[in-house]
Amino acid sequence: MTSAISPPPPGIEPGHGDPSVFDPMDDVPDGVPYVGATHFKGGRSAARHVAGLGHRRIAMISGPDHAFCLARAAGYRSVLETAGLPADLELIIRTGLTREDGQAAADKLLARPDRPTAIFTANDLQALGVYQAARDAGLRIPEDLSVVGYDDVPVVAWADPPLTTVHQPLAEMAAAATELALKLGRGEQVPQLGLEIATRLVVRESTASPPQD
Template identity: 50%
Template sequence: MTWPEERLSGSVSSPQALTLAELAELAGVSTATISKVINGRTEVAPDTRALIEGLIREHGYRRQRQRIRPSPLLELVFHELAGDYPIEIIKGVQEVARRNHVAVVISDCQGDHTPGRTWIEDVLSRRPTGVITVFCGLTESQRDQLAARQVPVVMLDPLDIPGPGIASVGAANWSGGLVATRHLLDLGHRRIAVITGPPDALSSRARVDGYRAALEMAGVPVDPELVRTGDFQIRAGLKQTKELMRLPDPPTAIFACNDGQALGAYWAAEELKLRIPHDLSVIGFDDMPAMHWAIPPLTTIRQPLTEMGQAAATMLLALAEGEPPTQNRVELGTELIVRGSTAPLRLP
């Protein structure tokens, strides 16, 4: 179900914001066509849609004064609903939503990093209070359609650096990578490998930069053979660890840039008859609950996912009330959790 845009109120911040009729006159189309684009309807030619969206970006859109309040819903969209990562974030978002008597609608991009066209149509029909994207982003067209309806967006763990004026919440990934690598250095390790996340992911790049910085500060050269590309999946940890341990001079420690890849490193060690931590130290990143029960329990960097969900929901509700954020980027601290998977280097 869509809502005629004439019944909505509010305005985009542009001082030259145009009305529905003014946009129609400028674009040379009917007001019904303008309304279809703003409401996310599909029956508009791509060229016409692009023209109208460009005019809205340039001038803004001024709605009529009569207002229908948004639905008490928070839209929470994930890159993928798999593992403990989304569960911890959902806990944080739902805690804030319950306190504010708001429901949460959850969807995922099924492994893609941008929701599809049907997603934006569904969102616009629900008229939510706001949208939180998790490890994914929106197309320019989707952002324009949400802005035209005054639906605020907060990016949680954004895939890339958010554009100007876009609110986001993340973790201190660079310092987490630095602390993880320093922990291994302090244990005497010098052949320290890293299994990264996706190369285009902001969090992955920051963690690897922290790893490189720690080695450089310790005067240990970064060996390109020890830097292996992963994708935050268990299978990447398994594959890359097996390849690393078959090097002529294998690493004595591995920094896996998430707990899933650390679990893959455990599986590889089992296949190769290596003992953790006696033969190989492993440190992860996330502190997922299941890794408390690994054998041995995983040393990791705690990423405060539940608190990140709380922060994103709190920021979104403030934006929906018209409160400008004190800062567009909120970054929560990470923490080293030492357990049984890391140990001092054993000398030959």
């Protein structure tokens, strides 16, 4: 996600109305200070991880055409290109960001005769849907299918197995956004219009080398 903060419009005093734009789904307009995360880098780190384990059929369940979803998918595609892996468009499904959406997309992917051995999802809820689809298909995670999510919401550390995911620094983003808003409220100059805080891959037990044919 991306947090954008804009100064109060004329005639609005602090505490009277909400002048800030929080977590916009689309690109932030030029000139608007914002705090975001390195979504492209996050997508790259997820795809690079499973490619490094030896996976060659890596699917992605992406989300709607929001800026952060597009950046994560672009990172995934860049790894496939760098690794010389075929960019099979049938292995990329764009859908909603719910658990049910993830399960429905994974059902389609896992029903293929040449099913993927790894699936990267645009968020953790979709990844939990992939878990259910894998169970329904009689597949084991990670022995038969590796899964990587995105966000690192607390519950996924307790999934069975614990989910490998990209940690999005929401607490750090919130703190930076609050500091930026306070500076703007005091009329201070901000050192930079855009601040992107690094994501990081958290490797748990949902990823492993692909099954041997």
